[in-house]
Amino acid sequence: MAPQGKLQLCAALLSAVGLVVGQNTTWDHSLYTTSPPVYPSPNATGLAWESAFAQARNFVAQLTLEEKAQLVTGTAGPCVGNIAPIPRLGFLGLCLQDGPLAIRQADYASVFPAGLTAAASWDKGLIYQRGLDIGAEFKGKGAHIALGPVAGPLGRSGYGGRNWEGFSPDPYLTGVAFEMTIQAMQRSGVQATAKHYIGNEQETQRNPSLSPNNVTIEALSSNIDDRTMHEVYLWPFQNAVRVGVASMMCSYNRINGSYGCQNSKALNGLLKDELGFQGYVMSDWEAVHSGVASIEAGLDMNMPGGIAFTVPTPSFWGANITLAVNNGSLNVDRLDDMCRRIMTPYFHLHQNVNYPPIDGSEGDLNFFPLSSYVYNFTKGPSNIDVRDNHAGLIRELGAAGTVLLKNKNNILPLKAPKNIGVFGNDAGDLTNGLYSLAGGFASGDYEYGTLAVAGGSGTGRLTYVVPPLEAIKARARQDGSLVQYILNNTLLTSGSGFSSIFPTPPEVCLVFLKTWATEGYDRTTLLADWNSTAVVNAVAAYCNNTIVVTHSGGLNTLPFANHPNVTAILAAHLPGQETGNSIVDILYGAVNPSGKLPYTIALQESDYAFADITNSTALLETENPDAWQSDFTEQLLIDYRHFDYHNQTVAYEFGFGLSYTTFGLSNLTVRNVYAAGNISATPPRAAVVPGGNPTLWDVLYRATATITNTGRVAGAAVPQLYLSLPQLPGETAVTPPKVLRGFEKVSLQPGQSAMVSFDFVRRDLSSWDTRKQMWTIAPGRIGVMAGFSSRDIRGQTSFAPLS
Ligand code: NOJ
16 A cells, blocks of 8 residues: 555544544654664663672573573463573572462462552552562562563553553652552562553554454554653653663553564663663563564563463574574674573572472463473472461552542441441452453453452452452441342342332442453443443432442543432442452541542543544454554643643542541742752753663752641541643643642641652653753743642642753
């Protein structure tokens, strides 16, 4: 097809791919269909990991060519990913296990709250503790490498099937949660994997497919301009590199036309060159589409190794690497660099000394068992219980990540109601088993059972779950209360009435809704599942004190939000195994809610900047290999930035969440803490360290504010700091009206005050200058807004850093 025709076809198909917004007419698709070549792949120098790097150098120097090829290519083994042992050097191999909220396939392990829930807590301490506990469980099972946490998807589209694996569509909030999780996991001794790098914002066509006429249709291309890449999608990955993440998993999708695991700009250019990444890039499973080309582009480890999921051979790598080195098409120096990158974090985290053996039961529990092990993996005892006392943190974080959206006349907390009704198919116990991946990605999407965790490789095998109904019954017993329930949504919406089951309306009606989400699929609606709106309306028609709780793998629009009989709404996200206890703690006031939305709830679906990403019949029938394009035309304006820019009313804004008490904010001040009056627009020249130019992390300004609990009960506030950055001269992309640049969670007794401070590093004050290729502080005043949500601003000031 002629280039012109191709472009026209792409343009015609763009609306089918969706995610197109119109505020920026300067965005030109043709500029973003290619990715510039960046070669050669930078060698690691071991910066910040010097002694481990020396050990790795020594180790790699002893390897034969075949052993080197083996060290970078996955093989069959007991774990989700396996690097073969090299017994003559005392190396027992590497065990790689999913995922971001649990050691997924293992038994006797905990299922933690999802990343989304952790983000909704806005609690750095709990996020860190979650990382420590998750890390300890991986280590206890003998897994060297945990395939998490997630910052891609970031959550550009609310329909994204995997948004819950990550944290928030806000890059700053995700950046903080990402780096704290990585630091904590690695402090527990396991290597963290930051994934999926990068632009992995939808599941639909994440991988190539075959057309009706057997033409290979390439995976979706996420087309992202340079500034958006830096300020939105790369931002949290920069945090990850800075805190020394061991590995990065490249993504399935294409980025500006070139596959994520062979994109030299993304891997050699951004990650290894600009950010100074010293660890290794691992492929997503079956995301490798070439041999030497992917190696030269910066990929260091091929997972699971074979071209197909289930067999280690044939492989683009493995024996083909040996061949390529021998015939001169691959320089062995690059292979040595790959091996050193893989071995350095292993030595840095002392995984060569007394690391627990791989749990003997892992192979049998593996979802994708690679056939016939060629190598002899040393396995330890089976069914090791690694749960420790982690249920306490899980219960606490489950409650802390629950957001109270509505609380009419302070109906919550409950005051020992004597007659309680519980409704909805999300309230009761699981009916299809404890492991949602048992029958494939979509198998957790069944009618009866509470949603504690969503699906795909990011799920976890529950050892138990405390369903809401069970926890409510246990708590109600303390008050001698009646608990009656209908969990059948069909019955609830059949119009048969409640009177035979509830002779008198309950004092409180608790409706539990769920929204399934999973890897492999995007959502088709933002509403909760199972006829949720009709369920709420049916209960609310009968009961004038209806409290709605959502368990959801993403955001939900809430059409019943203004129903007069819906007195309270709680977005409880995905709390993990203690879900029932977490929600009872909030409902009865044992815990004062302090969760805040890590995304925006719009009045209706059509208000968002994104469109349904699965509504693409034309694309599903295409014969054009390059048809799947996703232009990130909204650029920086995702989530609240979009609503702020368009000055649009929303149902519940980013950062919003009620408490059983109230808070005040006063005395907002900002001062210069770095070389007063002597700040340059661009970072001083400095050698790149992990995280990029080190001066990007210099604290330049500090804001402080006083937070006061003005209510009658103890509670925790989440003061949030937003900056309004000036536009760089000549820059055409719209700068968002405000961006989050600080938050803290502060627990206060009634009447108590505390001072909080927010440090702004150079990157916080800068925009990515596409011409200079540098973070640059724009001339002019920076607006500072402090408050309790993105739209509840209680104090404002400004400063001019360059004058
Ligand atoms: C594919 C997923 O995208 C990735 O997140 C996961 O770690 C691997 N499969 C292994 O299960």
